[in-house]
Amino acid sequence: MQDDPKAINRRQFIRNSSVAAAALGAAALTNPMGAFAAPAKTRVALVGTGIRGSTTWGMNLLRDVGELVEMVGLCDVNPDRVKVAQRWMGGKIPTFTDFDEMIRTTKPERVIVTTVDATHYQYVCRAMELGVDPISEKPLCTHDYQAQQIVDTQKRTGRKLDVTFNARHGASDMKVKELLLDGEIGDLYSVNYEEFLDLDHGASYFRRWHGLKQESGTLLCHKASHHFDQLNWWIDADPVEVTAYGRLNKYGNNGPFRHANCRLCTYKKQCEFYWDITTNKQYMELYVDCEDQDGYYRDGCLFRHAINIPDTYSVLVRYDNKVLVTYSLNATVPYEGQLIVFNGTKGRIEMRNFHRQPWEVDHESEIRLTHNFKGSKVITVDPQRGEFFEHGGADQRIKRMVFDPSMPDPLAQRAGLRAGILSSAIGIAGYTSIDTGRRIRIDEVVKL
Numbered sequence: 001m002q003d004d005p006k007a008i009n010r011r012q013f014i015r016n017s018s019v020a021a022a023a024l025g026a027a028a029l030t031n032p033m034g035a036f037a038a039p040a041k042t043r044v045a046l047v048g049t050g051i052r053g054s055t056t057w058g059m060n061l062l063r064d065v066g067e068l069v070e071m072v073g074l075c076d077v078n079p080d081r082v083k084v085a086q087r088w089m090g091g092k093i094p095t096f097t098d099f100d101e102m103i104r105t106t107k108p109e110r111v112i113v114t115t116v117d118a119t120h121y122q123y124v125c126r127a128m129e130l131g132v133d134p135i136s137e138k139p140l141c142t143h144d145y146q147a148q149q150i151v152d153t154q155k156r157t158g159r160k161l162d163v164t165f166n167a168r169h170g171a172s173d174m175k176v177k178e179l180l181l182d183g184e185i186g187d188l189y190s191v192n193y194e195e196f197l198d199l200d201h202g203a204s205y206f207r208r209w210h211g212l213k214q215e216s217g218t219l220l221c222h223k224a225s226h227h228f229d230q231l232n233w234w235i236d237a238d239p240v241e242v243t244a245y246g247r248l249n250k251y252g253n254n255g256p257f258r259h260a261n262c263r264l265c266t267y268k269k270q271c272e273f274y275w276d277i278t279t280n281k282q283y284m285e286l287y288v289d290c291e292d293q294d295g296y297y298r299d300g301c302l303f304r305h306a307i308n309i310p311d312t313y314s315v316l317v318r319y320d321n322k323v324l325v326t327y328s329l330n331a332t333v334p335y336e337g338q339l340i341v342f343n344g345t346k347g348r349i350e351m352r353n354f355h356r357q358p359w360e361v362d363h364e365s366e367i368r369l370t371h372n373f374k375g376s377k378v379i380t381v382d383p384q385r386g387e388f389f390e391h392g393g394a395d396q397r398i399k400r401m402v403f404d405p406s407m408p409d410p411l412a413q414r415a416g417l418r419a420g421i422l423s424s425a426i427g428i429a430g431y432t433s434i435d436t437g438r439r440i441r442i443d444e445v446v447k448l
């Protein structure tokens, strides 16, 4: 599945292009500040100055691709938080709490949307109506009516939309795409994707707005939209039908006690999930110091009764090229990682990513390629680590690709409306299946 079906064709894809891709990936990995000539600066505004907006698409955007981007305006519903972002970005960028006013006043060419998931569609659609090309964080949308509104608005306005699927830019994810395009395992039969989130990262979703379905569309939209997009991209086909199950096993009502948030909690000593936000200066400025404006607790209790999303998911997806996917996400496990398996006519690829696992590994990421009746080999591709690199270098790569249209795209990593809609649609179909006990067709969710 690609945004432009003519952009890359598997049968036309010859080995040379994967060599070019490897070279491109290597250049971007070793030199994330860029191996390509810089075009003119784009006037960019940003709505949603939380941690993702203020850092990755704020301070770090200017740090990483400052020669390509001029940040002209910042907007957030929280008037204090937008001022924090302004300060972090040098103190001069104009701030707004009204989106239309920001667009009218600053006249951006592009607007980056990094608000709470369920509100992305409002700004994506409004930007297009106002003649601006939006760039949306994932998930593009969290409900069926939002998906349809985005599709219809884009058709009417003809605007360009980018969706920032940084998970297409992980070093091992790119390597798998290359192996698939090279036909190493022939035509795909099936994919098994297991995502495990540990008791720190996994639990963190339940402290925040993500634990509310109305804000995040469950973890099948908020988190798994990354994975569903990767699947659509790797499989290179459209999802047709989804069946899912989900349960809330650990958080929410399952807790033995609860309070509004950790800071004021009377169970600090008993609770194995107690988390002290006061040790994090950045979070104190961005969230705690801004609480008076919206009452939002970044250190919210993960046993709140209000939590209404599962922490454990099993999903089946059928694709229009007959590929079958088994996906699971579990946010209650002792270590982080992924196990992703591709079965094809000529062999099998297994990719393992580990993080914070309690045993020694030589490489955080390992790909085993096995050919039928032939040998098997391990390919190691380690992500980049260090303060500079976000998500193993993927965030640096995607910023450059979004803002430099001349950058080659041999692995079809650029993602737009179709990719954004179809990944969200699997998540929406998934939670609808959980709620109704039915198998849900993608065309029940949205008509493209």
Ligand SMILES: NC(=O)c1ccc[n+]([C@@H]2O[C@H](COP(=O)([O-])OP(=O)(O)OC[C@H]3O[C@@H](n4cnc5c(N)ncnc54)[C@H](O)[C@@H]3O)[C@@H](O)[C@H]2O)c1
Residues within 6 Å of the ligand: 047, 048, 049, 050, 051, 052, 053, 075, 076, 077, 078, 081, 114, 115, 116, 117, 119, 137, 138, 139, 164, 166, 222, 391
């Ligand atoms: N691709 C990735 O790896 C990645 C990583 C983290 C977050 N994200 C995405 O980035 C987005 C922001 O996440 P975050 O972690 O920064 O959350 P956050 O809670 O820190 O920030 C959200 C911001 O949106 C603001 N907001 C809420 N409703 C709004 C509205 N109606 N209008 C304007 N502003 C509004 C909030 O005040 C807050 O400042 C989410 O969509 C999330 O899915 C993506």
